[in-house]
Amino acid sequence: MGQGKGYGKTILFGEHFVVYGFKAIASAIGDCTKAKTEKGSKGKGIELVDNRPAVEGYKVKKQREINDSLDLIFKFLKIDLKKNPVKITLSGNLECASGIGASAALAASVARALNQDFNLGLNEEQINEVAYEGEKASAGNPSGIDNTASVFGGLLVFQKNLEGGKNLIERLSIKKPIEIVLANSKITQDTKEVVSDVKRFKEEDEERFQKILNEYQKVFDEGLKALKNYDLRKLGELMNKNQELLARATITCSTVEEMISIAKKEGAFGAKQTGTGRGGLVLCLTPGKELQEKVAEALEKKGFPVMKTVIGV
């Protein structure tokens, strides 16, 4: 038997732009997915029991992706399912939704459980490679930011190496965790689809996209500085700018914009989509328990489920 876990995550800066080699900042959150693997029944290959909490419709929409992800992981690890059928039970407190890194948390937890079950002797970096393989099912050619945050935890700067070499992973520490609200639009998006829409947007007008990327670079540099200096007002402003850039690249929707304005009206320092976007989750920067509660309550009243957590642990 093997057991493992993978954290959920939120992206503070740079989803989508990270696919084009730009630096991004992500933070793991405390909630996680747990996987247990054990000997399955002969001839059944992979038996999956998925007990993870999830927003309505998520598991149905993602079922194929979940199966593909597991297939990719087993192939990569060269585990012969004919000889070794495996039963996988997924659990944990991470509520699956678009933008929370649920697919990466699944891949990371299963990679860890199989490592233990089959005595594979993988180190953390290798676990991350396995999780990346699983992520290919949801993002096609993923940047790797989700699985990295899910495996390593904490707050980090990530940059994909477009030449195929090692990605840059820089751990960050801040003086005190920051309260956030993750509000759920209840819209589940397909990451592959949104990523390819962005690619199309780029190809239609390279100059326009380059301008957005250049502006993003400035937002990232200042955002990193604000985070390191613990200047949370500035950090919030820059998250708002990041959202404007995403919207200019067509990555938003009216529900998300409505949620962002509710959060800002209640005093959130900043609010943006996190992850795939055009739905999924909205990340609201709400330092202090009081502000966090106020913003969460207002969003909930309008029918958006919320998760109150912190970044930078």
Ligand code: PMV
């Ligand atoms: O929606 P999520 O949590 O899977 O995040 C996807 C992040 C993207 O930047 C849109 C894709 C990627 O591969 O980095």
